[in-house]
Amino acid sequence: MTGEIVWRIAGGSGDGIDSTSQNFAKALMRSGLHVFTHRHYPSRIRGGHTYVEVRADDQPVRARGDGFNFLLALGDSFARNTKEHAYYGNEQAKPLAENLDDLRDGGVVVYDEGLLDASEIEDFEARAEEHNWHVYPMDLRGMARDQGREVMRNTAGVGVTCALLDYPLEPIEKLMEDRMSGDVLEANLEILEYAAEQANQLDHTHDLRMPQGEHDSEQALVSGSNGIAYGAIDEGCRFVAGYPMTPWTEVFTLLSQHLPDMGGIAEQVEDEIAAAALALGASHAGVKALSGSSGGGFALMSEPLGLAEMTETPLVLVEATRAGPSTGMPTKTEQGDLEHVLYTSQGDSCRVVFAPGNQREAYEQTRQAFELAYDFHLPAVVVYDQKLSGELRNVDADFFDREPNPDLGATLTEEELAEAAHYATGTFERFQHDPQGAPEGVSPRSIPGQADGRYLASGNEHHPTGHISEDPDNRVAQMDRRMRKLAAIRERLDERESNQVRHGAADATVGVMTYGSNQGTVHEAVDRLVEDGHSVASLSVSDLMPFPEADVGEFLDSVETCLVVEMNASGQFRGLVQRELGTHGDILHSLLKYNGEPFEPHEIVEAVEGLGSGDPATAATRYVPAGSD
Amino acid sequence: MSFTPLHQHDDDAEREPTDREAFTPGIEPQATWCPGCGDFGVLKALKGAMGDLGYTPEEVLLVTGIGCSGKLSSYFESYGFHSIHGRSLPVARAAKLANPGLEVVAAGGDGDGYGIGGNHFVHTARENHDMTYIVFNNEIFGLTKGQTSPTSPMGHKSKTQPHGSAKAPIRPLSLSLVGGASYVARTAAVNPNQAQEIIKEAIQHDGFAHVDFLTQCPTWNKDAKQYVPYIDVQQSDDYEFDYHDRREASEMMHDVEDALHEGEVLTGRFYHDPDRPSYQEEKRAHGDVPEDSLAERYHDDDYEWERSYDLMDAHK
Ligand SMILES: Cc1ncc(C[n+]2csc(CCOP(=O)(O)OP(=O)(O)O)c2C)c(N)n1
Ligand code: SF4
Numbered sequence: 001m002t003g004e005i006v007w008r009i010a011g012g013s014g015d016g017i018d019s020t021s022q023n024f025a026k027a028l029m030r031s032g033l034h035v036f037t038h039r040h041y042p043s044r045i046r047g048g049h050t051y052v053e054v055r056a057d058d059q060p061v062r063a064r065g066d067g068f069n070f071l072l073a074l075g076d077s078f079a080r081n082t083k084e085h086a087y088y089g090n091e092q093a094k095p096l097a098e099n100l101d102d103l104r105d106g107g108v109v110v111y112d113e114g115l116l117d118a119s120e121i122e123d124f125e126a127r128a129e130e131h132n133w134h135v136y137p138m139d140l141r142g143m144a145r146d147q148g149r150e151v152m153r154n155t156a157g158v159g160v161t162c163a164l165l166d167y168p169l170e171p172i173e174k175l176m177e178d179r180m181s182g183d184v185l186e187a188n189l190e191i192l193e194y195a196a197e198q199a200n201q202l203d204h205t206h207d208l209r210m211p212q213g214e215h216d217s218e219q220a221l222v223s224g225s226n227g228i229a230y231g232a233i234d235e236g237c238r239f240v241a242g243y244p245m246t247p248w249t250e251v252f253t254l255l256s257q258h259l260p261d262m263g264g265i266a267e268q269v270e271d272e273i274a275a276a277a278l279a280l281g282a283s284h285a286g287v288k289a290l291s292g293s294s295g296g297g298f299a300l301m302s303e304p305l306g307l308a309e310m311t312e313t314p315l316v317l318v319e320a321t322r323a324g325p326s327t328g329m330p331t332k333t334e335q336g337d338l339e340h341v342l343y344t345s346q347g348d349s350c351r352v353v354f355a356p357g358n359q360r361e362a363y364e365q366t367r368q369a370f371e372l373a374y375d376f377h378l379p380a381v382v383v384y385d386q387k388l389s390g391e392l393r394n395v396d397a398d399f400f401d402r403e404p405n406p407d408l409g410a411t412l413t414e415e416e417l418a419e420a421a422h423y424a425t426g427t428f429e430r431f432q433h434d435p436q437g438a439p440e441g442v443s444p445r446s447i448p449g450q451a452d453g454r455y456l457a458s459g460n461e462h463h464p465t466g467h468i469s470e471d472p473d474n475r476v477a478q479m480d481r482r483m484r485k486l487a488a489i490r491e492r493l494d495e496r497e498s499n500q501v502r503h504g505a506a507d508a509t510v511g512v513m514t515y516g517s518n519q520g521t522v523h524e525a526v527d528r529l530v531e532d533g534h535s536v537a538s539l540s541v542s543d544l545m546p547f548p549e550a551d552v553g554e555f556l557d558s559v560e561t562c563l564v565v566e567m568n569a570s571g572q573f574r575g576l577v578q579r580e581l582g583t584h585g586d587i588l589h590s591l592l593k594y595n596g597e598p599f600e601p602h603e604i605v606e607a608v609e610g611l612g613s614g615d616p617a618t619a620a621t622r623y624v625p626a627g628s629d
Numbered sequence: 630m631s632f633t634p635l636h637q638h639d640d641d642a643e644r645e646p647t648d649r650e651a652f653t654p655g656i657e658p659q660a661t662w663c664p665g666c667g668d669f670g671v672l673k674a675l676k677g678a679m680g681d682l683g684y685t686p687e688e689v690l691l692v693t694g695i696g697c698s699g700k701l702s703s704y705f706e707s708y709g710f711h712s713i714h715g716r717s718l719p720v721a722r723a724a725k726l727a728n729p730g731l732e733v734v735a736a737g738g739d740g741d742g743y744g745i746g747g748n749h750f751v752h753t754a755r756e757n758h759d760m761t762y763i764v765f766n767n768e769i770f771g772l773t774k775g776q777t778s779p780t781s782p783m784g785h786k787s788k789t790q791p792h793g794s795a796k797a798p799i800r801p802l803s804l805s806l807v808g809g810a811s812y813v814a815r816t817a818a819v820n821p822n823q824a825q826e827i828i829k830e831a832i833q834h835d836g837f838a839h840v841d842f843l844t845q846c847p848t849w850n851k852d853a854k855q856y857v858p859y860i861d862v863q864q865s866d867d868y869e870f871d872y873h874d875r876r877e878a879s880e881m882m883h884d885v886e887d888a889l890h891e892g893e894v895l896t897g898r899f900y901h902d903p904d905r906p907s908y909q910e911e912k913r914a915h916g917d918v919p920e921d922s923l924a925e926r927y928h929d930d931d932y933e934w935e936r937s938y939d940l941m942d943a944h945k
Contacts, residue, residue, distance in 0.1 A: 220941050260917045281710075281719065282726065406926065427654075427656055454706065
C-alpha cells in the first residue's frame, strides 16, 4: 500500500463533522492530493455517533479503504450528562470507543480530552499497546474556548492533525478565508495555529506523513448526487418536482437552489405521486423535467412511471436507494431496489435504467437518461445509492460541460406537422403504428400550443390518434412499437463507448462482476489481486435496461468463474444477469453485503481468493455458490 | 427553420367568440357514456364556454382523471391528457407552470377528485394554481359500476355498502374554500345555461377555480337529487350573502351542503376572490418562476440559454 492517509473524524451528528471533513478534503485536493470521502451517520439530526473518513493519496483514490490510520475523536457535544453541568458530558466515550475496531496498526489517535475520557474504555490502553497506536490526548474544547468559541473545537482538531501529519496550514487557512470573514475568521485562524503549535510541542512517536502530490488540472470535489444534479442541469433540465426523502434530498435541494436562478422551476409538493406527475405534466408541455425519490417514495411514483410509458411522455426519475424493505435504514446504503426500479408499475416495463458507478458516470449517465427519454419518449431512471450519493471525490473541473442542451428530441415543428403525411386524415397521428423518420419505434410528438398537433395522450391503450381503443390488432401494434424502442436504444448504446467498464488482467480466468456504486471498490480489489499474481478482471455494469447482453456475455465467456458483488440479500443483480442471458448460471457465485455498510476492498480480495471454498469473506458478507441456469 | 411560437392565450385581449363546434373532435370517438348521463352536460357547457370566450382548441389543455368523467377528454377537441385515477391536478398544474399561455382545465369524478385525489385537491387549492377544476359530482362511482363514493349520502346502499354507508358525505365546497381556492361554485347538468356561465367565469378567473358540477348517473344512482330542480342562489332573493366575503361564503356553503342532503339543490357561485394572486403570480413575485413561458424557450431554437453563475466554483 502507498503512503496514504485515511483520516477519520468522529463525533456527534450535528457537531459539524460533515462540514469539517469536507473542508479538510477540499484543502487536501487543492494542495494536489487525490481524495475520497466515506460518510457514516445515524438516522437522527443531533447527537448519535457519526464519522467521516477522508482518504488521501498522491494516486487517484476510487473507494473507501480498508480501515483507517488517523482518528480524530472529537466527542459528542450532544451527549447528555446526568450530572449538573448538563450540556457537555464526558461519560459518552463513543466517538473514541466505537471507532477503534478498524484503526490500523501503527495508527494515530487524537482525542478531545475536554469531552472524552479514555480511562472509561476498559481495554483502551491494552489495545493501543497491542496495535502500536500512537495516542495524543488534547484538550481541544479548552483550546477552542480559550481562543474563540467552544464550537470551534473542530478547527483545533484540524490544526492538531496538520501538525502531526506534517501538513502545512496554508491550504486550510485559504479555505477558511474563502468561506468566513470578520471575527469568526479571526478566531478560527487563531485556534488553528494555536492548536498546531501545541501539537508541535509534543513528542511525535508516529511516522505517518501526509503524502504530497500535484494535479495536472483544476479539480472539483463532487458527490454522486452532485453528478446527477449537474448532469441534469447541463442536459437542459429546468423543472424539478420532489418531496424530501434521504438520500434523494441531496439532488432535490441542489436543483431547488439552482434552477430558479437559471430561469427554471422547482416545486416541493404534497407527495411523490404528485412529484412525478408534475414532472410528467411539465415534460408533456415541452420542458425538460426531473423528479425522483428514494425507495418508499419511488414506490409511490410507480403510477406516473407507468403513465409515462403508456403516454410515451419523456420523464427522468432518480432513485437514490437505501436499505429496505419499507423505511428500512434511512441513512444506510443498499442495492435492494434493483427489481423495484426495473419492474415496478403494471404491464411490461418499457424504460431505461442506468446505475452509474461513480461521480463521473452519475453525470454522464444522467445526461444519457435525458437524451434517451426525450429521443425515445419513455421514462429513464437513474438508480444509485446512499453510498454514492454522499461520497465526495475529486474530478477534473473541466469534465462538466456547462452548456445547457435544450434539444427536446423527437418533436415536430408546426411546419412539419402541417406537412406530415398522416395529417391528411385531418388528425395528427401522435402514435403511428409504423413511424418513419425518427429513431426506431418512435412516433414524433407535438407540444401543446402548436397548431395542427392536437392529440390525446391517454394512459389507456389508444389508436394512432390517441383515442382509447381495445382493438386487439391495434394493441399488438402499439405494444410492439413501444417495445421496439428498447432494442433501438440498445443499438444506439452499443455503438458508443460502453457504459460497462472492464478492468484488470487482459486474459483473466476469474471474473468479478458488479453494478453501480461498488465499481471503485472492485477496481481497487482487482488491482491488488492482479498485483499478487491472480488472473482477475472485473466488469462493472451500468446499463440495467435495456440490458447490455453483448458486453456481459462476452465478459462471462472470457472467464472460467465469476463472483457477482452486490449490496443486497437476495442477489438481485445476479438474478438479472441470469434472466437476461439465460446462461452462465453455473459459473456465477455471489458475494452479498447488506448490513448497511459498503464493501471494503479486502472483502472482495478475500472472497476471490477463497472462491469455491464457500466461506464468506468477512462476518459482514455472505457467499452464495453458483447454481445453474 | 423558422420559429413558430406556441399558441398562447392572452386572457386580457378582446376576443371574438369562436365556433363551439371547433371543440368537437374530427373523428367520431366511441360513445361510452350512457344515454341520459349528466356528463353530456359538462361537455356541452365546456364547449360553449370556450367558444364564447374566443378560444381555439390548440390553446387549451384538458387533463382528466379516470372514471366515466375522465372520458371527457375523448369528446372534447383540444390538447388532451387522460391521466390516471386521482392525478389530473398535479399533471395539469405543472403544464400550466411550464407554459402559462396554455389554458389549463382539469376534470374528473367525485371519487377521482375528492377520494383518491383528495390530497392533490387540497394542495392545488391551497397553492391557488391558475386553472379550472371541474368535478363531475354524481355521488357514485360510475365506471366501476355503482360503488359508494365520498359524496354519497349517509345510509346510501351499494354493493360495497350493503347496509348503507356509515360515513357522512364529504363537503367539497367547504373543503376547497378552506383549502384556499379563490373561486368556488356549484352548478348542475340539468341547468345548461347557468353551467355554461359558471364555467366561463371559472376559466376567466386568475386562480384555482373549483366547480362542483352535479351530474346525474341514471345507470347507478337513480334516486340522486341531481334530477331535482335546482335553485340559483344568485338569482333568488332568499339567499343574500356576499360571495366575495370568505366568512359569509363559508356559512352559505354549509347551508348549501346541508340542504343538498335534505333534497334542496342550491347552485351558483359561492366564493370569488378576484384579488388573491395566483400561485404563478406569487412565485413570479418571489423570483421563483420565469416571466415568460419556459416551454416557449425550448421551442425557440434561437433562445439564448444563460447560466447565471458557475456552479462548479463552489466545488473547487
Ligand atoms: C388506482 C386506481 N384505483 C382504482 C381504479 C378503478 N376505478 C376506475 S374509475 C373509478 C371510480 C370512478 O368514480 P368517479 O371518480 O366518481 O367517476 P365517475 O365514473 O362516476 O365519473 C375507480 C375506482 C383505477 N382506475 N385506478
Ligand atoms: S355509468 Fe353513470 S356516470 Fe357513467 S356514463 Fe353511465 S350514466 Fe354516466
